[in-house]
Amino acid sequence: MHELSETLLAFAAHADRALERALPPADQPPVDLHRAMHYALLGGGKRMRPLLVYATGHTFGASPGTLDACAVAVEIIHAYSLVHDDLPAMDDDALRRGRPTCHIAFGEAMAILAGDALQALAFEVLARDTAEHDAATRVEMMRVLAAACGSHGMAGGQAFDLSAVGQRLDASELERMHVHKTGALIRASVRLGALAAGCRDENLLARLERYGHCVGLAFQIRDDILDIEGEAATLGKTAGKDAANHKPTYPAILGLEASRAHLDALTAEALDVVDGLGEPATHLRDLARFIATRAS
Numbered sequence: 001m002h003e004l005s006e007t008l009l010a011f012a013a014h015a016d017r018a019l020e021r022a023l024p025p026a027d028q029p030p031v032d033l034h035r036a037m038h039y040a041l042l043g044g045g046k047r048m049r050p051l052l053v054y055a056t057g058h059t060f061g062a063s064p065g066t067l068d069a070c071a072v073a074v075e076i077i078h079a080y081s082l083v084h085d086d087l088p089a090m091d092d093d094a095l096r097r098g099r100p101t102c103h104i105a106f107g108e109a110m111a112i113l114a115g116d117a118l119q120a121l122a123f124e125v126l127a128r129d130t131a132e133h134d135a136a137t138r139v140e141m142m143r144v145l146a147a148a149c150g151s152h153g154m155a156g157g158q159a160f161d162l163s164a165v166g167q168r169l170d171a172s173e174l175e176r177m178h179v180h181k182t183g184a185l186i187r188a189s190v191r192l193g194a195l196a197a198g199c200r201d202e203n204l205l206a207r208l209e210r211y212g213h214c215v216g217l218a219f220q221i222r223d224d225i226l227d228i229e230g231e232a233a234t235l236g237k238t239a240g241k242d243a244a245n246h247k248p249t250y251p252a253i254l255g256l257e258a259s260r261a262h263l264d265a266l267t268a269e270a271l272d273v274v275d276g277l278g279e280p281a282t283h284l285r286d287l288a289r290f291i292a293t294r295a296s
Contacts (some may be wrong), residue, residue, distance in 0.1 A: 002289035008051055011064065011283075016042070018068045022125050029238035036106040036114035037121075041079045044097040048219070048291070049074040049189040055283035056193030056208065059274075061166020069129035070192035073122040073145055078185060081154050083111050090158065094289035100136040119149070133196065141195055150186035161247070169248040175217065177248075182223075183216030205272050211284065214270035219291050221263040226296070228256065267292040288291060 019041055026038045046105070050071035083242040086093040086101040087108060094104050103111035116293040128144050133141070147153055157180030164177060190212035194205060228251055250259040270288040 002286070002293045004051075004290055005283070005286050008055070008283055008286060008290075009049055011054040012047040014064050014068075015047045015054070015071050015075065018072050022072050022076070022121065032106065032110055033113055033117060036102055036110050037118055039105060040083045040102045040111075040114055040118065041076060045075075045079075045100055046294070047075060048287070049078050049185060051283075051287060052186065052189040052212070052215075053093075053193040053196070053277075055281075055287055056190050057197040059277055059280045060194060060199050061280070062193075062197035067132045067193060067196050069125050070141060070189075070196045072190045073141075074192060075124045076118050076122040076125065077145065077149055077154075080115040080122070081149075081158075081185075083115040083118070085158065087111065089226060090162070092279040097196055131196070137195060141192055144188050144191050144195070148184040149277035152180065153184035153188075154181055157184065164248050167248065169253060171253055174248055174250065174253055178217060179213070182220045183213060186216035186219060187212035208294060211270050211273045214266045214273065215288050215291050217268040218263050218270065218288070221259055222251045222292060222294060223264070224251055224261060225256065225263070226294075263292055 008254065023038055023041060024034050028034055053067050053071040053074060054064055057064075057070075082096060083102045085091050086096055087103055091215050093101055095101065099105070101111075102114060106114070122145065123142055126138065126145065149155060151159070157177055160177040161181055164173075167175070187209060190208050191205065194208055199205065199208075227249065250262065254262060267288055271285055274284045274288075277284075
């Protein structure tokens with residue numbers, strides 16, 4: 001298994017501190033809402049999306065401080081999406097990151113409000129960013145994040161997911177679902193890191209988009225494999241739930257060995273895409289390998 005480097009672990013710790021600073025104080029009214037937001041955002045997690053922001057920005061020479069707003073915003077959006085995905089009306093899950101899900105801990109109504117407030121906070125973070133980005137760059141960052149959230153991004157992917165329960169999808173239909181549901185925010189993380197670092201080269205941005213596409217699908221395939229092979233204590237969420245709910249997954253459609261082969265091929269392509277960027281892209285390569293081999 002490929003482990004995160006010391007630099008990436010330091011980026012993750014840096015992201016945790018930036019996330020805590022972005023939240024309203026937990027003891028500030030409305031206390032229940034703010035406590036639920038803290039619970040959803042600071043309760044662990046791999047910080048994969050912030051790491052992609054930092055790794056991409058590092059490739060173009062940006063300091064972590066220049067990248068903080070984008071890293072924080074994507075992770076806040078991710079946290080909000082998990083709160084809503086876990087609700088009884090969606091995936092109806094009781095365990096997330098080794099703890100009760102937000103609606104179990106705070107009630108369904110407060111969890112919905114926490115997700116709503118987190119989504120709004122993500123855009124507020126980008127709007128009040130103190131880094132020296134011009135107005136056009138700030139607007140583009142907000143557009144990229146909004147597109148990743150909407151009907152052509154996560155929300156659309158969740159809609160595809162809900163309609164696919166109990167259905168027999170082919171591989172292309174499954175990929176379409178995950179390009180939206182999982183891949184959109186991962187691709188946005190890479191693009192936001194490049195934008196925050198000042199990259200405007202359309203050829204480079206296209207290469208990074210392809211990298212994001214590959215690691216986004218690889219992340220989902222690894223998730224699907226872990227849902228079969230992993231245990232709840234390691235995963236921090238309910239194992240085997242996809243199969244129990246008759247949800248389409250890569251192993252269910254391709255088989256386990258073909259899913260592993262597809263994961264390897266996507267990882268190889270991601271590495272090839274950033275190969276020409278040299279040593280500064282080391283962290284992007286490390287993340288691609290980690291995504292393909294993680295244990296949780």
